[in-house]
C-alpha cells in the first residue's frame with residue numbers, strides 16, 4: 016500500500032470539538048443554544064441507528080436534540096404540519112427529515128416546506144440555487160465534509176482536475192458545484208458515461224458516489240490521485256456471519272496501491288457527514304441570531 020489513509024473519523028471528532036467550543040461560546044455570550052430536530056418516518060433499522068448516533072453526537076456537543084418518530088402510515092399532510100411546527104419553533108435552528116421517505120410521500124414537497132434557513136441538509140431548492148449562484152446557503156453535509164478533507168489534504172484546489180462519479184442532488188451535483196467554486200476543472204460522470212476510465216486517468220481528485228460496491232479499481236486511477244469514497248454498501252454476509260462487510264464504491268485494496276490518499280469505509284466520509292450536520296446547525300443558529308459565523312465550519 017502506498018496511499019495515505021485519510022482518517023475521517025479523527026477529522027470529524029476535531030470538527031465536533033470546534034462545534035462544541037462554538038456552542039459553549041454562544042450559550043455564554045448570547046444565551047442561545049443551537050437546536051437540531053431530526054424527523055424519522057418509519058422503522059428502517061439502518062435509519063434508526065443513524066438517527067440515534069446523530070442524537071447522541073448532537074447532545075455531546077452541547078446542542079439540543081429533538082427527535083420525532085412517525086409511523087410509516089402517517090399522511091403526508093401530518094408530516095408537513097410537523098415541519099411547519101418546527102419551522103415556527105424558535106428553539107429549533109436545524110431541521111433534518113431523514114430520507115428516503117415512504118413511497119406515498121412527495122419528498123420534494125416535504126423538503127421544500129422546510130424553512131430554507133433551517134434546512135441543515137441543504138436540500139431545499141433555494142439552497143441548491145444559492146450554492147449554484149455563489150450566494151450564502153446551507154451546504155449539503157456529505158459534500159461539505161468531502162471538501163474539508165480535500166482542502167486539508169491538498170490546500171488550494173484551483174486548477175486541479177476533479178471527477179465526480181454520481182449525479183444525485185444529495186452528493187454528486189452539490190459536490191461538483193463546490194469543486195467548481197474552488198476553481199477545479201470538474202467532470203460529472205454517471206452510469207451512462209461512455210469511458211469512465213478515460214476520465215479517471217486524468218483526475219487529481221476523485222469523488223465516488225454511485226452506490227455500487229467496490230466499482231472503481233486501482234488501475235483506473237491516476238497515480239497519486241486523492242480519492243474520496245462516499246459509498247456505503249453492505250456486502251452479502253459470508254457463510255456463518257450475520258452481517259456483511261461495509262465497503263465503499265472504490266475497491267480499497269487495489270486503489271490504495273495507486274492513489275496518493277484515500278478515505279476508508281467505514282471511518283472516512285460517513286463520520287464527516289454527521290460532523291457537518293452539527294456544523295451547519297451552528298451556522299444556522301449564528302445567522303438566525305446575528306452572531307459572527309465561526310471560521311472553518313462552512314464552505
Ligand SMILES: Nc1nc(=O)c2c([nH]1)NC[C@@H]1CN(c3ccc(C(=O)N[C@@H](CCC(=O)O)C(=O)O)cc3)C=[N+]21
Pocket residue numbers: 065111112113114115136156247261280281282283284285286287288289
Ligand atoms: N435527510 C437526510 N440526510 C442525510 O444526511 C442522510 C439521510 N437523510 N438518510 C440516510 C443517509 C445516510 N447517512 C449517513 C451518515 C453517516 C454515516 C456514518 O457515519 N457511517 C459510519 C459507519 C456506519 C456503520 O458502521 O454502519 C462510517 O462510514 O464510518 C452513515 C450514513 C446520512 N444520510
